Amino acid sequence: xxxxxxxxxxxxxxxxxxxxxxxxxxxxxxxxxxxxxxxxxxxxxxxxxxxxxxxxxxxxxxxxxxxxxxxxxxxxxxxxxxxxxxxxxxxxxxxxxxxxxxxxxxxxxxxxxxxxxxxxxxxxxxxxxxxxxxxxxxxxxxxxxxxxxxxxxxxxxxxxxxxxxxxxxxxxxxxxxxxxxxxxxxxxxxxxxxxxxxxxxxxxxxxxxxxxxxxxxx
Amino acid sequence: xxxxxxxxxxxxxxxxxxxxxxxxxxxxxxxxxxxxxxxxxxxxxxxxxxxxxxxxxxxxxxxxxxxxxxxxxxxxxxxxxxxxxxxxxxxxxxxxxxxxxxxxxxxxxxxxxxxxxxxxxxxxxxxxxxxxxxxxxxxxxxxxxxxxxxxxxxxxxxxxxxxxxxxxxxxxxxxxxxxxxxxxxxxxxxxxxxxxxxxxxxxxxxxxxxxxxxxxxx
DNA sequence: ATATAAGTTTAAGCATCCTTAAATTTATTA
DNA sequence: TAATAAATTTAAGGATGCTTAAACTTATAT
Numbered sequence: 001x002x003x004x005x006x007x008x009x010x011x012x013x014x015x016x017x018x019x020x021x022x023x024x025x026x027x028x029x030x031x032x033x034x035x036x037x038x039x040x041x042x043x044x045x046x047x048x049x050x051x052x053x054x055x056x057x058x059x060x061x062x063x064x065x066x067x068x069x070x071x072x073x074x075x076x077x078x079x080x081x082x083x084x085x086x087x088x089x090x091x092x093x094x095x096x097x098x099x100x101x102x103x104x105x106x107x108x109x110x111x112x113x114x115x116x117x118x119x120x121x122x123x124x125x126x127x128x129x130x131x132x133x134x135x136x137x138x139x140x141x142x143x144x145x146x147x148x149x150x151x152x153x154x155x156x157x158x159x160x161x162x163x164x165x166x167x168x169x170x171x172x173x174x175x176x177x178x179x180x181x182x183x184x185x186x187x188x189x190x191x192x193x194x195x196x197x198x199x200x201x202x203x204x205x206x207x208x209x210x211x212x213x214x215x216x217x218x
Numbered sequence: 219x220x221x222x223x224x225x226x227x228x229x230x231x232x233x234x235x236x237x238x239x240x241x242x243x244x245x246x247x248x249x250x251x252x253x254x255x256x257x258x259x260x261x262x263x264x265x266x267x268x269x270x271x272x273x274x275x276x277x278x279x280x281x282x283x284x285x286x287x288x289x290x291x292x293x294x295x296x297x298x299x300x301x302x303x304x305x306x307x308x309x310x311x312x313x314x315x316x317x318x319x320x321x322x323x324x325x326x327x328x329x330x331x332x333x334x335x336x337x338x339x340x341x342x343x344x345x346x347x348x349x350x351x352x353x354x355x356x357x358x359x360x361x362x363x364x365x366x367x368x369x370x371x372x373x374x375x376x377x378x379x380x381x382x383x384x385x386x387x388x389x390x391x392x393x394x395x396x397x398x399x400x401x402x403x404x405x406x407x408x409x410x411x412x413x414x415x416x417x418x419x420x421x422x423x424x425x426x427x428x429x430x431x432x433x434x435x436x
Numbered sequence: 437a438t439a440t441a442a443g444t445t446t447a448a449g450c451a452t453c454c455t456t457a458a459a460t461t462t463a464t465t466a
Numbered sequence: 467t468a469a470t471a472a473a474t475t476t477a478a479g480g481a482t483g484c485t486t487a488a489a490c491t492t493a494t495a496t
Contacts, residue, residue, distance in 0.1 A: 003482085005482080005483065005484095024443080024444090025443075025444055025445085026442090026443060026444080034483090034484070034485090035484075035485065035486080036443075036444065036445080037444085037445070037446080037447095037484085037485075037486080037487095038483065038484050038485075039444090040444065040445055040446085041445090041446095041482095041483070041484080042482095042483075042484095045482090045483095056444075056445065056491090057443085057444060057445080057490095057491060057492070084328070087305075088328065088331050088332065088335070089331065090327075090328065090331065094325075094327070097325075098324070098325055098328055101323035101324070102320065102323050102324065104323070105319035105320050105322070105323045106316070106319070106320065107312075107315075107316055109308075109312070110302070110306065110308065110316055113306050113307065113308065114306065117306070221452085223452080223453065242473080242474090243473075243474055243475085244472095244473065244474080252453085252454070252455090253454075253455065253456080254473075254474065254475080255454085255455075255456080255457095255474085255475070255476080255477095256453065256454050256455075257474095258474065258475055258476085259452095259453075259454080259475095259476095260452095260453075260454095263452090263453095274461090274474075274475065275460095275461060275462065275473085275474060275475080
């Protein structure tokens, strides 16, 4: 087990790689809310310790070891999220931050126990997959952003981006949860917002919101 | 919420004060397994921040604020311990270290939820009292070390010192838990060990062991 | 193709919390 | 009470991980 900072860098890089974003100093700095210079500093250390491949001014990539390690941090994080949501009853928009702190403080033994209590879940409360102990990732259902669903078409919510707590909180308010059926009724061209049907009600949502909700069409 | 280091110092000082030990640089250094010099360094900072009263070469004391803060760290620690033991099913000898890491990473909201799930317990798995939100401490049953119980006398285990994981593990092995009835059958003068009856079996325990188990005689 | 913008790295410095070694103070004991 | 032992503090220094400012490299746009 390394220190918290190392773990935070590695799991951010891992999540960026998973979402096919090119990993750059820039992007990491924004995610971790620190200066670019600090990131450059740390990248050298991570590289020296064999967690990442790094050449100045080039893209960043996890090594095999780095990927393995990072997957386990993400695993811990997402197991904590489910635990906090399902067992403890913490609301959707609170679990991420809480899990972010706890992920560095639990032994493997504890995480295994939690996983067992949860009956070996495959997805966290936001629909993100939980890496296995071997780093393998559960097959994700095909999905597209709600913002790209055509008018008249229906689908089920399979994932949301947990990029902002207020966003998640608002989703709760309008009853938008994983598994819910949504139909796109209309797209308003003047502000790109959408009229959707959910829970037998018709509501208007912004394009920004819709682009962070992912829909499986079958 | 301060940093982890500050919290560790304060909760150690708190626990020392609670057990009526004179708090000295020395003692803190041993508990935290760091050098005396490091402790001196930190004591100055804690004093500057108003958590402790400190004059060089003199005893150390928590301020009102310090005591209040420390009690909440201990509270978090002990609630985690029960949670890990009762809900998650972690063994006696594992909960302390795990809780020690988690105590710095949980929000008040989470700790409150855990406490609620546990139905507002008063004592942790080692029999230590859980400070309330206002810092108040549940009344502890009178007790004396098992090593001082007279031959022929019986009593119930109300607390054990969690000073060593192997010690706790061994207690589990011999079936010595909180609430168990113990009768002292004989004291062996040549090595100060004790013959006790517990769970209808007679076993021999060292004086060192016996002096870390606390008995209520009624 | 080159000027400009964007992104990245280097340099110098700071806070935190630790170390060992030396100096100082307090406690013990002959 | 004076010598010695024990405890504590000071001093100098190290690792980590951050900051801002300046220098440098790469990408973009005219």
